[in-house]
Amino acid sequence: MKAEILSVGTELLLGDIVNxxxxxxxxxxxxxxxxVLYHSTVGDNEERLTALLEMALLRSDIVLTTGGxxxxxxxxxKEVCAKALGLPLVEDEESMRRIEACFRNRGSEMPETNRKQAYLPQGCTIFRNNHGTAPGCAMEKAGKIIINLPGPPRELKAMFLEQVLPYLSRFAGGTIVSHTVRTFGIGESAMAERAAQFLKQENPTVAPYAKDGEALLRVTAKADSPEEADALCKPTVDALCALYGDLVYGVDVDSLQQVVVQMLRERGMKIGxxxxxTAGLIAKRITEIPGSSEVLECGIVSYSNRIKEKILGVSPEIIEKYGVISAETAAEMAVGAWRVSGADIGLGVTGLAGPDGDERGNPAGLSFIALTxxxxxxARTVNTGRGGDNREYNRFVTSSNALDLIRLYLLDER
Structure with missing residues (x-):
């Protein structure tokens, strides 16, 4: 099939952003x-965008747009593409909920203008945006397909690899199989640098991307059958797992918490x-997994110093000397969780989700985690680098670091 890429954005035409x-x-x-027949770039102008899209639809089967x-x-x-195929825009309730939640998690009110992002072409395939507010979509009519993708590379790359690639696979010849190597504790750029030799491969291909503070590698092969494609992937997947060692927490697994619950169950261990x-987020993520009742003894949300002292037994002198946001306080919280729960291990987390830092100069996004x-x-210190701009992100990344600390401890218990 013939494909064309249409990039939308005046900033691209002016050279302000590399495409x-x-x-x-x-x-x-x-x-x-x-x-791929053409790459075209057009500014934010309805007339010129319409003309270029009409031309692209005449010469290509699939048109992928980025931006706008x-x-x-x-x-x-989206409006120009829907009009070109004669499709009305209708509100997608799930997209609206996700956009509203995105602003709510940032602690800000959603502007009315953002509502337009939840209006999508009728009957389209929707691609959810896990990194921003703009959903993508694929619309089909009269043998033509238009795929709208967000412009920010971080949003586009994750959306394509996770959702668009499987959608496009049914139009490609042969069979496509993908495996995802999931890592924690290494950034996307550092991961890509270490895997440079693999990124040059053609079949299977290896594509790195970041998601929710994790770094992932998608290994994709194309062959005549699923078995052949899978056989092409296997040596590369094995080599990547060997390359990253304990940084790899799983292949084709759904989440870090899934792996942690499985490891705890295999060892017959419980945690408090x-x-x-994180306000119960770690407990929430663990209890999303079936069988978590076998491993989670208790979860205590100790927001106030009074609860830290009375329930967990954190020393007031420790809080006075080192501050509530400190490695020392986290360690005493972990001991308290272990003691109160009677579990095999205890975990303590204290930090600043945002939006503000504290009187000791600790910034939002800083947290301390301890396990005993x-x-x-x-112990682990986490600084998300996001400051107070994204409270929900800070909490999620902190919870992921806590789960990863549990995982690494359990690896040593093999």
Whole structure:
């Protein structure tokens, strides 16, 4: 099938932003077996965008657009594409809920202009945006397909690899199989640098991307059958797991908490939690997994110093000397969780989700995590680097670090 990439944004035409989206998409489409005929760039102008889209639909089977899905008046990509195929825009309730939640988690009110992002072409396939407010979509009519993707590379890349690639696979010849190597504790750029030799491969291909504070590698192969494609992937997946060692927490697993619950069950161990800044999020993530009742003894949300002292037995002198946001307080919280729960291990977390820092100069996004089995204590300091701009992100990344600390402890218990 013939494909074309249409990049929308005046900032691209002016050279203010390098168009890495087109480079990424062209490579991925070629690996899928599509013939990419043209890359085109157009500014935020309805007339010129319409003319270019009409031309693209005449010469290509699939048109992928990037950008122009924002909330402002000059974000017109979706509207122009829907009009070209004669499709009305209708509100998608799930998209509206996700957009509202995104602003709510930031602690800000959603502007009315953002409502337009939840209006999508009738009957389209929706691609959820886990990194921003603009959903993507695929619309089909009369043998033509238009796929709208957000412009920010971080949003586009994750959406394409997780949702668009499986959608496009049914139009590609042969069978496509993908495996995801999930890591924690290494950034996307550092991971890509270490895996440079693998990123040059053609079949299977290896694509790194980031998601929710994790770094992932998608290994994709194309063959005549699923078995052949899977056999092509296996040596590369095995080599990547060996390359990253204990940084890899799973292949084709759903989440870090899934792995932690499985490891605890396999070892017949239980855990008690004492959470401050994460406010029960670690417990929530663990209890999302079936069988978690076998491993979670208790979860204590100890937001106030009074509860830390009275329930967990944290020393007032420790809080006075080191502050409530400190490694020392986290360690005492872990001991308290272990003691109160009677579990095999206790975990304590204290930190600042945001939006503000504290009187000791600790910034929002800083947290301290400690784990104890009564004999040994492990500790980790986390600074998300986001400050107070994204309270929900700070809490989630802190909870992921806590789960990863549990995982690494359990690895030593093999």
């Amino acid at each position: 890495t989206d087109a480079q990424f998409l062209a490579g991925e489409l070629a690996r899928l077996g599509f013939t 899905l924002g909330p402002t008046a000059d974000d017109l990509t 939690l004492a959470e401050s800044c 089995d009564g004999k040994h204590t492990l």
